[in-house]
Amino acid sequence: MLTLKQPIDRGDGKLVLELGSTYFEVSPEHGGRITSLRHAGQELLTLTGSENFEDAFGSTFWPSPQVWEWPPPAEIDTEPYVATVDPSGVITLVGEPNEATSLRVSKRFSANLTREAIDIEYSMTNVGAEPVSWAPWEITRMPAIGLAFWPTGGAPFGETPLACTSALGHTWCDPSHTEGEAKVFADGAGGYLVYALGDRVLVKRFQDQPASAAAPGEAEIEVYVNPDHSYAEIEQQGAYASIAPGGTATWKVSWYVRKLPSGVGVSPGSTDLVAFVVKTLE
Numbered sequence: 582m583l584t585l586k587q588p589i590d591r592g593d594g595k596l597v598l599e600l601g602s603t604y605f606e607v608s609p610e611h612g613g614r615i616t617s618l619r620h621a622g623q624e625l626l627t628l629t630g631s632e633n634f635e636d637a638f639g640s641t642f643w644p645s646p647q648v649w650e651w652p653p654p655a656e657i658d659t660e661p662y663v664a665t666v667d668p669s670g671v672i673t674l675v676g677e678p679n680e681a682t683s684l685r686v687s688k689r690f691s692a693n694l695t696r697e698a699i700d701i702e703y704s705m706t707n708v709g710a711e712p713v714s715w716a717p718w719e720i721t722r723m724p725a726i727g728l729a730f731w732p733t734g735g736a737p738f739g740e741t742p743l744a745c746t747s748a749l750g751h752t753w754c755d756p757s758h759t760e761g762e763a764k765v766f767a768d769g770a771g772g773y774l775v776y777a778l779g780d781r782v783l784v785k786r787f788q789d790q791p792a793s794a795a796a797p798g799e800a801e802i803e804v805y806v807n808p809d810h811s812y813a814e815i816e817q818q819g820a821y822a823s824i825a826p827g828g829t830a831t832w833k834v835s836w837y838v839r840k841l842p843s844g845v846g847v848s849p850g851s852t853d854l855v856a857f858v859v860k861t862l863e
Contacts, residue, residue, distance in 0.1 A: 613662035613674035615640035627812040640721040646796040683709030707824040716796040716821040717832035725813040727778035732771030748850030756806040766800035768792040784837040796821040
């Protein structure tokens, strides 16, 4: 059993869950955003914006589909969240209501000491007077020099999709194999999405949804690379559903960050790489 390093509040506006080799940081003042993910000191997230979008850093949450006017709703994406930390180290962040979506978003982050993972729960509460329909959507920005893969549920699609290959029952997507800006959409099958970056991997686990549950014009799995390839977005979405006035929809995701064993190659169709991820999730 691991221990959770204290204090959670590091006194610089950051709240940190640090356990084993995992360092996970959120910034309540910037949309409750995840602003660092390190394994044994090695950072996996993109921490600076880019020419096409100066706020493109860290990991954030949006309601799907993307029918709201760009940029994303400030109360959900960038404005401060009210933070509390309970005695066990669970971080709860509550945002302000957003009129355009009729949503108030809250986020709950906790350390899974048994599995060395970060358990996340996103909640969307309908603060309006009429039912609204949304899906939960997590957008994680990482350097565009890695390899994304997930269990195949359906063929990748999109107007300008990233190049993908299929092997071992998985879809594999390397942003460097596509020129310029691109985005791929796909249905997953096994409830996880992986991004391998050098000898580190981020494994996101969530409840698998059928393609029919996706928000209009969206998909369970989405991978985006910006025009100059300074970052990639590793994204997954939950089920699209109606939320009654005063009702709340919740969605759970778990993050596992690991170092790959020596000899495990990062390439499409790597049997050892898939086996390592499956073993991590057992």
